Amino acid sequence: MSTSDAGRADKPLRVAVLGCGSVGSQVVRLIDEQSEELAARVGARLELGGVAVRRLDAPREVEVPEGLLTTDAHGLVSRPDIDLVIEVIGGIEPARSLILAALENGASVVTANKALLAEDGPTLFEAAEKAGRDLYYEAAVAGAIPILRPLRESLAGDRVTRVLGIVNGTTNFILDRMDTAGTGFSEALEEAQDLGYAEADPTADVEGFDAAAKAAILASLAFHSRVTAADVHREGISDVTAADVASARDMGCVVKLLAICELREDADEPAVAVRVHPAMIPRSHPLASVREAYNAVFVESEAAGQLMFYGPGAGGSPTASAVLGDLVTVARNALAGARGVGESAYADRRVLPMGETRTRYHVAIDVDDRAGVLAQVATAFSEHGVSIQTVRQEGRDLDAQLVVVSHEATDAQLSATVETLRHLEIVREVTSVMRVEGESE
Structure with a gap:
């Protein structure tokens, strides 16, 4: 939508939907059923301009208005009359290419594509910034939950x-x-x-x-x-x-x-x-x-x-609700000739490798039921700088097991401790290793 069109409530905003599966079909349904309310919230009518699908004859949860279905997704997002694009096909390609094409052709984009954002988000954000358009993605995490x-x-x-x-x-x-x-x-x-x-x-x-x-x-x-x-x-x-x-x-x-x-x-x-x-x-x-x-x-x-x-956190209707929330926002921005919040990566902090991350472990160990076992286990923890929070013994004789919960240490220290335990003569098997979060009462 050009800047000269900003603020014109008499001209509908045309929406292209990429994908008509469980989420896409509910998006199409909501745009159709709630058209009057959406128009009131946005300040202009939202009009479906096309729905791109892989197969025209595939069964669908909702009936798509005649003439809107197309298998030419790239042609749809490249049309000059398309103002807004919703991508709910998922995966990396062709989703990435279609989103980039939509932005390049002047459409703002709403996506639910977590895999693409997590793999190549910066490319998409940079394309949106260059095009002066929005890229919104609330539905990519936790479905309908606004997080x-x-x-x-x-x-x-x-x-x-x-x-x-x-x-x-x-x-x-x-x-x-x-x-x-x-x-x-x-x-x-x-x-x-x-x-x-x-x-x-x-x-x-x-x-x-x-x-x-x-x-x-x-x-x-x-x-x-x-x-x-x-x-x-x-x-x-x-x-x-x-x-x-x-x-x-x-x-x-x-x-x-x-x-x-x-x-x-x-x-x-x-x-x-x-x-x-x-x-x-x-x-x-x-x-x-x-x-x-x-x-x-x-x-x-x-x-x-x-x-x-x-x-x-999932499902067609809940996820579609998040998509429609973003759609209303980017539509309002398009009418105002404005952009919403883009990528914020100014801090540029490094990501710690797991070995440097601090955590706690719960370790279950099958041990020989004899004197000195607990001392050897405690020594293994101490050698790697890990202190023990709690320890308890379950069973006797051949069923003897120690359950140890550590205090916080680096994951590398804790992993090394478990490896040492596995090689102790008094340890028959380390049967379970699991991290612990939060403090038990």
Whole structure:
């Protein structure tokens, strides 16, 4: 939309939608059903200019008005009458090329593409800056939960120190079922697939790739530094056992897959630590009560203190709600001939490698049941500069097991400690290693 068109409420803003799957179809439905309300909020009508799909004859959740479907996505975003583009096809290509083409042709873009933003966000932000257009992406993290805008705008005058979140509903459902119903990982995953919470190939979810992309986006916004998915230490939940969940319960904890973004000032210079892995958290922590496939993000800042954002983290309608919120904003900006907030990466802090990140460990060790065992285990921790917070023995004779929870140390120190334990003569097996977040009561 040209500058001369700014403020003209009599001219509709034409919207192109890329993708008509579970999210795209709900976006199309909402634009159609809420057209009058959207026009009142924006100050001009929003008119669908086209919907790009891979196959014209594929079954869809909603009926798309005749003549809007096209398989020529590049042609659609290059049309001079298209003012706004919504990208919900996902993946890296052709999404990246289409977004860049849309920006180059003068359209502002709303995307839900977490993988692309986490891999190559700077390229997109630079293209938006050069074109003088908006690139908004609230729906890329935690579905309908408004978390990116608060980080980008509401907390712009504050200093965020930590973002801790459950940002993948599939893994949260699985771990919740393991905790509340006592099921194993495989059974809980199968149930999640039967209910539609997990894909036929659940790798992106259960191995933490989805959460790592979201963590990169959250850290970039919170700490004004460019963080990519490759910077995020990632571990999934496929190795979490029923014994791990039971041990957490004995400690008054619950196991969650957490995205953890921290501003660390205990290094030589302020740095960012970003990781995704299963962890035990106290049941008193607000995130511990997040059940089923819900998401929640816990933000800590110097002035505002602790903030909690909670809600459905996926699904067609919830994600479409976030897309429409961004659409209204970029449409208003287009009418005013203005731009919203762009990328903020002025701090340019380095990302700490996982070995330098400080954390705590829960370690379960099958040991010989004889005198001196505890002393040897304690020595292994001491040799690597790790102090022990608690230790307890479970079982006797061949079932003897020590469960040790450490104080905070670097991950490299803790990993070295576990490796030493594995080579002790009195240790039959290190059966479980899991990080611990928060202080148990």
